[in-house]
Amino acid sequence: MIEAIGLTKRYGRTVAVRDLSFTVQPGRVTGFLGPNGAGKSTTMRMILGLDRPSEGRVLIDGRPYHELRPPMRTVGALLDAKWVHPNRSARNHLRWLAKATRLPSTRVDEVLAQVGLTAVADKRAGGFSLGMSQRLGIAAALLGDPQVLLFDEPVNGLDPEGILWIRRFMQGLAEQGRTVLVSSHLLSEMAQTAEDLIVIGRGQLISQGSTSAFIGGATETTVLVRSPQAAKLAEVVTQWGMSVRITDDDALVISGGSSDQIGEMAATHGVVLHELSPQQGSLEEAFMRLTGHAVEYQADEVTVA
Template sequence: MIEVKDLTKQYGDKVAVDHLSFTVKSGMVTGFLGPNGAGKTTTMRMILGLDTPTSGTATVAGRRYGDLPEPMRSLGALLDAKAVHPSRTARNHLRCLALSNGLPTRRVDEVLGQVGLLGVAGKRAGQFSLGMSQRLGIAGALLGDPELLMFDEPVNGLDPEGIRWIRQLMKRLADEGRTILVSSHLMSEMALTADHLIVIGRGRLVADTSLHDFVEASSERTVLVRTPSKDKFAEVLRRNGATVRVESDGDLIVSGMESLEISGLALADGVPLAELTPRRTSLEDAFMELTRDDVEYNVAEGAA
């Protein structure tokens, strides 16, 4: 497990992480979410021992990362895809990591093949696109065959194929029983990838829950109804206890009534339906609602 207990990091008067506690469980992908400046990267750096906490602890398998006898065998991490010497080839970069961490060099070509870079193993890292750099960074994280993996914004700058590849990789690793912690601002991707969510704002814990429960807690369940008899049917729905909002394009947004009951009323009153679609709050909508008071930079309403 990755375990954070009462973790605090202060830079002068600024509190970047504020008494944060959570546990990342195995066998699932845990999304680590928060607005810019929420403290996600600082927290990850403290887990890796790159930053020293002001107070509290961050442990990997019960120990500080720096105290692990073979840390890359326990936790592999990608924080910055471009943190590679640009003159080194992909293979030599990974060989250096392997040799300096006591890992077998046979793992180098294994992980290059795993991330799809074996064909460009002799190419200098400085010539890599961002997508290729992300793959190389993930290869480095996988080098020690660790049980725990941590990725900071791994889909940044990737094309659709690269995003899909990373999503499938993380899911497969979780299915193997590994622990995956991934930070991302791409809510649509997290909705497809994460099983569990840890959400922070201004360095504090906002939510620690399953993806399903997080979205359900913020959901306004509505049904989109399209009919040529919108005025007549809106009154029918209201008489039967539904709340109806008529949009400018004539669509009816119905709450307080399920689709089956709506269709039954339409059938009973001879109202033709062109569309009847249940709607749920998206992860992005739920996230924006929960963290709206924790956004560091707010754009004034109506600003271009």
């Protein structure tokens, strides 16, 4: 569990993070979202004790970072996969880390197996692909078998297989009861990975809660209907106070009613349905709506000169 309480961080006169409080629950993957410059990295650095908060504090499993002995046994982080000496083998990289935190060297082979690097453990890390480096970084984060894990943009540069692997891996860690906090700009990826979200903008909390509640709260839920008797159905649902929009390919997009209600009405009026799909908004739509005013820097609308 990670608890941030009234976190504030000032760099000179700029306030990077302002009175930020949130809780990251164990047993689920929590996505950490925000536009560039929102204060995500600063917050992660404060969680890991790399930056000191100007005000407020962060507790990891109930204690501040500097009281953790040794910290690697409580919290592991993947911030940058390239922090590895290129001529050292994966195994040796992990061996010195294990020594530094007084962990048995058998742990090295365990984490290598966990991330699937056993076969290349004795090759030099400099020759690793980005995906393999990422796995090595994760292996290092896992060495101390920590209950809390932090990932900063873990899929950057990975290919689809790597992305899928990381997604499943993080979900697996959460299922083991660990606390997993992952920051990312890739909303469609986050929508698949994270059960909970913490969204910040301009250093302040915008939203905290489940992903589905975040999307449901910020976007409109509609029902897409196709029917050979679309006009008739449109008339009926309009009478019941629902609003109808017709798409380019003659489907109805109905808002203001559930698919159950529309199905009942169709049956009552003898309307044959070819499709009746509830449409949820996307995480992207919800995110844009809620952070729209919190963007530091934005390109103009696309126009072609």
